[in-house]
Amino acid sequence: MTKIRIEIEGGTLGLSTDGGVFVSPARPRSKALEAPVVVRRTLPWPEELAPGEYEYRYRVTNGSGKYKLKLYVAGEHEPRQVSEERDALHQRGNIWVFTVPSLGDSGHP
Numbered sequence: 001m002t003k004i005r006i007e008i009e010g011g012t013l014g015l016s017t018d019g020g021v022f023v024s025p026a027r028p029r030s031k032a033l034e035a036p037v038v039v040r041r042t043l044p045w046p047e048e049l050a051p052g053e054y055e056y057r058y059r060v061t062n063g064s065g066k067y068k069l070k071l072y073v074a075g076e077h078e079p080r081q082v083s084e085e086r087d088a089l090h091q092r093g094n095i096w097v098f099t100v101p102s103l104g105d106s107g108h109p
Contacts, residue, residue: 002051002100003074006037007044011067011088016040019058021047024097026055039069046074051102060091071098 017039020032039045070079
C-alpha cells in the first residue's frame with residue numbers, strides 16, 4: 001500500500017470535487033473502491049491505495065475557475081502526477097486517470 005494525497009490547485013477558494021475512486025479501467029456499473037472522495041482546494045484527500053491505475057470520477061460541487069488535480073506520495077513535496085487544466089464549468093462527468101506507484105518507485109514522470 002502507498003500513502004497518497006490528491007490536491008486541487010487553482011480555481012476559487014471554495015472549489016471542491018465529490019466522487020469516487022475506481023480501479024481503471026472502470027466499467028459503467030463498476031463499484032467505487034473508495035467513496036465518497038471529496039477534494040477541496042483547502043483540504044486534500046489522503047488515502048492508502050495499492051500500486052496500480054485508478055480513476056477519480058467526480059463532479060465539481062463548489063467554486064469556479066480553472067484548476068488541476070495533483071497526486072502526491074506521502075513525504076514528497078513534488079507531485080507524481082498532475083492532471084491537464086480543467087474548468088469548473090464542466091461540473092459533471094469528470095474523470096481523471098492516475099497511477100499509484102509502488103513504494104520502491106522513486107521516479108517522477
